[in-house]
Amino acid sequence: MSQIIIYTIITLVAIGSAAAIILYFVAQKFKVYEDPRIDEVEESLPAANCGGCGFPGCRNFAETLVKSDSWEDLFCPVGGNETMARAASILGREAIEQAPRVAVVRCNGTPEFRPRVNQYDGSPTCAIAHSLYAGEGGCPHGCLGLADCVVVCAFDAIHMDPKTDLPVVVDDKCTACGACVEACPRDIIELRKKNKKDRKIFVSCINEEKGAPAKKNCSVACIGCSKCFNVCPYEAITMENNKAFIDSDKCKLCRKCVVVCPTNAILEINFPLRKEKIETAEAEASE
C-alpha cells in the first residue's frame, strides 16, 4: 500500500518538475518586458477612465506618460497638477503645470428670455433634435435642453435646472474632462480657466446670426455690437461671426465688459455686488 503512494508521489513530482522546466524556458523565450513604472504611474492616476486626457483609459495614458519624451499636450484634467506631479516624481521628471479648468455653459436662453415657440416631441436627445431643427426657442445656436451633457458626465457635475431648462455645472465636482463639450451638438459648453472663488466672466451666447434675428429669438443674445471689444483693456475679447468671445486666459476679471453689454449677454458669476448696485439695493430696502 505504502509503495503505491510512494510511486505516485515520485511520478507526480517527475511530471511537475518536467513541466516546470519546460515552462521556465518557454517563459524566457516569449518574455515581454513591461516597464514596471507603468503600473506605478497607473496607480497614481484617478482611475476614472473618462477619456478626458484624450486616451481610451488611464492605462493607456500611463503608458504614454512613461514612453513620451515630451509631456506637452499630456495632461490629466481630472487629477490636475497634483496627479501630474505625483506621476512626474515616480518617473523622476518635471511636470508641466496647467491652470485648472471648468466647464461653462454659454447659453442663457431661459424660457423667460427665449420664449418657446413650438413643442418638440421627438426622441429626447440633443443630437437628434439638433439634426431636425433650430429648437423650441427658435435659436439655431441655443441650448436644446435635452441633457446630452448630463448623460455623459461621469462625475455627476452637471444637471438640468428645471426652472431655466438649462444645464448647470457644479464647479467643485467638474473635472474638466471635456465629455460634455464633446457631447453638445452645438458646442455651447466650453472649458474655461478656473479663477479664485470660482469667479467667471463669459459671453453667455454663441449665436452667430446678425443682431436683429438673434435678438428676435432671445432677448439676452449677443448681437455682435463690439461694445465689450472696445472697452476691454486687456485685449481678451475677440469679435468673430457676429459674436464676442472672451479668452479666459487673458481676462483679468475687471468686469468692464459686463456693464457695457446692451443685452446682458455677458455674465459675471460669484462676484460681490458692485458699489452702485449695493447703493440701489439699500435705497430700495429703505423705501
Added chain:
Amino acid sequence: MSLKTFSRGGVHPPEHKLSSGLTIEELPPPDVVVIPVSQHLGAPAKVLVKRGDQVLIGQLIAQSDGFVSTNIHSSVSGKVLKVDQFMDSSGYRKLAVQIEVEGDRWMEDIDRTDDLVKNTVLQTADIRKKILEAGIVGLGGATFPSHVKLMVPKGKTAEYLIINGVECEPYLTADHALMMERTDEVFAGILVLMKGLGVDKAIVGIENNKPDAIAKMKQVVQGSNVLVQGLKVKYPQGGEKQLVQALLKREVPSGGLPIDVGVVVFNVGTAFAAYEAVNKNRPLIDRVVTVTGKSVEKPSNFLVRIGTPVSYLVEKAGGVPGNTAKVINGGPMMGKAISTLDIPVVKGSSGILLIGENEARRKETQTCIRCTKCVTVCPMGMEPYLLMTLSEKSLFERMESEKVMDCIECGSCSYTCPSSRPLLDYIRLGKSEVGKIIRARKAV
C-alpha cells in the same frame, strides 16, 4: 393584368388619399416669395441678383455652382427685397432671395401657350444642357439634379428609363393628379428623357390604387416603346431601388445606384418638368403640392410657384384646423414636422400635411422586445433594431460596417415597431455621423 411588386419587406399604411381625383388648382402668386438658393442636393447655387433688382418670371437668379448643383429661377416678376437668411424646411435659416411680386412679366423666350409640343428639336447633349439650365431636379423629394442622372458615367450603359408614378406615401396625390390631367405632357416628357438618356425602352410604374391613372397612361403610350406597368400597393415601392426590383427583378448593389444595373429612374413630376423645360423652354418655377389632412376643410392639389409661403397654401385650403398639432412637410412616412408655416415651397415639396392632436402624439417609447418586426419589414434587408442600439451607443464605425448608408429612410421600421421605438430617428443620426466619418476619410 399581372401586378408586380418588390420582394423584400414593406408595410401597408392606411392610404388616406383625401385629395385623390381632385383637379389641380393653379394658385395666383402671393405678395412676397422667398426662394432658397439650396433647393437641391449638392452645392448651393450662387446668387446673381442683389437688393433692388427687377426680375422677370423665369429669370435666372442663382447659378449652378459645381457639377452636382443646379440653377434657380425667379418664379415671379417684381423687385428683389433682400438676399438674406430665411427659415426653410430644414428648420434653420439659409440663404434665400426674397422677391416682392409686381405685375406678371415673363421672360420673352418662354412658350406660355397651352399647345402640346410633341416634337423635341434638341439633340441628346443639348437636352442635358437644357435640363441643367432650367434647374430641373428630382421632384419626388430627393431633389437630386436631373442633368447629373442623364450623364451616364463611363463604363456603364443605360438600358431602361423608369418613370416613377408610384406615389406610395399616404395622403399625397400630386403625382396622381399630374398623370390624370397632364397625361400627354407627361408622355412627351418621358420621350424627352429617353432621348436625353439615349435609351429606347421606358417603363412607367404605377400602383394599382390609381387604376384611372394606369388606364389613362396606357392609352397615351400606345404604339410607343413605353410600357405602363401596374404594381401591387406596398410601401415603399416609390423608392427607386424597390421600383427597379419590382419592375425588372434587378437588385441595385449595396452602395450603388440604379445605373449600375442599367436603369435610370425619374419621377412623373420630373418628366413633366423636363417636357416644359425642353419643349416649351420653361424653367422649373412651379410644382404641384398636395395640401391635406383629415380636418383640413378643402384638401387640394395646388399648382404653386416655388417660394410661396406654406401659410398661403394652407390658407387657400381652408386654414389651419383648430385641432392641428403638427404640420408635416411631405408625407406622413418620410416627411418632417415643421416648426413654422413661414417657410417657402421648394422644388422638393410634394405635400403639406396637417395632423391632429391624437394622430400627432408619439407613443411612449418602450424597450425592444426582440420581435424582429423591423427586420421583416425593412426593404433593404437591414437590422434596424441593431442600428438603433449602435447609434445610441455612438458606435458609428460598427454602423458603417453594418451598411447603414444603404438605408433609404423609408420609416417602415418605426411605423411597425410595437414598442414605438424611434428607430429611424437614431438611424438617421447614425447616417449623418457615418457620412462625416466617410468624408473625413476621403479628405485625408
